[in-house]
Amino acid sequence: MYSQLFRKVLVHTDAEKIHHQTIKALKFVSHCAPLERLIAARFSNRSIHPVPQFGQEIFDRPVPSPIGLAAGLDKNAEAIIAFDSLGFGFIEVGTVTPRPQPGNEGKRLWRHPTIDAIRNRMGFNNDGAKNMGKRLKKLRSTVRGRQIIVGVNIGKNKNTTDENAAYDYAQAAREVARWADYLVINVSSPNTPRLRELQAVDALKPIVEMTKQAADETAGRDVPVFLKLAPDLEDSEISEICTFVNNSILRGVIATNTTVNHELGEGGLSGRPLTQRAATIVRQLRKELNADKKIIGVGGIWNEVDAERMIEAGADLFQVYTAFIFQGPKWLRRINDTLLKDEK
Numbered sequence: 001m002y003s004q005l006f007r008k009v010l011v012h013t014d015a016e017k018i019h020h021q022t023i024k025a026l027k028f029v030s031h032c033a034p035l036e037r038l039i040a041a042r043f044s045n046r047s048i049h050p051v052p053q054f055g056q057e058i059f060d061r062p063v064p065s066p067i068g069l070a071a072g073l074d075k076n077a078e079a080i081i082a083f084d085s086l087g088f089g090f091i092e093v094g095t096v097t098p099r100p101q102p103g104n105e106g107k108r109l110w111r112h113p114t115i116d117a118i119r120n121r122m123g124f125n126n127d128g129a130k131n132m133g134k135r136l137k138k139l140r141s142t143v144r145g146r147q148i149i150v151g152v153n154i155g156k157n158k159n160t161t162d163e164n165a166a167y168d169y170a171q172a173a174r175e176v177a178r179w180a181d182y183l184v185i186n187v188s189s190p191n192t193p194r195l196r197e198l199q200a201v202d203a204l205k206p207i208v209e210m211t212k213q214a215a216d217e218t219a220g221r222d223v224p225v226f227l228k229l230a231p232d233l234e235d236s237e238i239s240e241i242c243t244f245v246n247n248s249i250l251r252g253v254i255a256t257n258t259t260v261n262h263e264l265g266e267g268g269l270s271g272r273p274l275t276q277r278a279a280t281i282v283r284q285l286r287k288e289l290n291a292d293k294k295i296i297g298v299g300g301i302w303n304e305v306d307a308e309r310m311i312e313a314g315a316d317l318f319q320v321y322t323a324f325i326f327q328g329p330k331w332l333r334r335i336n337d338t339l340l341k342d343e344k
Ligand SMILES: Cc1cc2nc3c(=O)[nH]c(=O)nc-3n(C[C@H](O)[C@H](O)[C@H](O)COP(=O)(O)O)c2cc1C
Pocket: 070, 071, 072, 073, 075, 094, 095, 109, 118, 119, 120, 122, 124, 153, 186, 189, 228, 256, 257, 258, 269, 270, 271, 272, 274, 298, 299, 300, 301, 319, 320, 321, 322, 323
């Protein structure tokens, strides 16, 4: 029913307006315990399936489901509890930058239902790391909030030069690391000019080192840090990144972000057009990364087969964004049911 509603009604509405209204509604749910319990009873299947004990080495505590929410949906960490109630095993918020910024001007979010895709040129619109830190601190002050595995995806502000990029990542890490299960260094969004050039190994080194140091110092523990990659990298570039990751303190890699390999206009494309490329990259990563490096697969996972293919390609966990928008919470429950049944 949600799918029909989405394809027949919601696709004709303003995508960004609906996005904000949805987050507002989910924020309300997050602050209303009875409503949250009602949603969990309807959509989450944690009471049916025993909590699987996998994933301990990924975020240093077990993950209740291998499906996580990908970055960009809850950019400001406003609706974490609601997303957890819907059945996501871990929730990645952000991208957050050290200072608040409005993102790109003009229309910046499009749906392409004929190809099961979303295109965006949002440009890291967010409230800034300090405000996110405050929200996460509040979340972690409750037993309920501490149960949820939360990752924070961090980026640099648009007006920060490449030379100063590492300081931005470190500053964002300092504001949020204490409250995060893991951090993600996002150098792969196509919507901040020149950001993806930071995927070059020389540029990555100071960013990774300064972020990790800032995170560990503020949190007082070994904070898992991941690197999020673009799908448009050449195989040789991925190989160079693998060598770098193998010799670094990174916990692993998240692959992939949105693609610019399309002719629909400005912005990065997500959803179905990414399915194959994302799985291919995960396969290469698994071959070239050391066994202790973790992989979170994301990109065009649309059904159980895609999810299982991603895991078979070598992903330890995976995330979704576009399929959830197109197919809704019942879809998430169905995928969870299939995968958690396999876990028993
Ligand atoms: C509207 C929109 C906004 C996004 N914003 C971010 C972001 O801020 N940071 C990030 O790392 N990825 C962002 N992404 C990328 C997703 O996290 C994910 O990597 C990508 O959409 C591929 O997954 P999917 O095909 O399941 O959507 C965004 C995606 C969409 C559709």
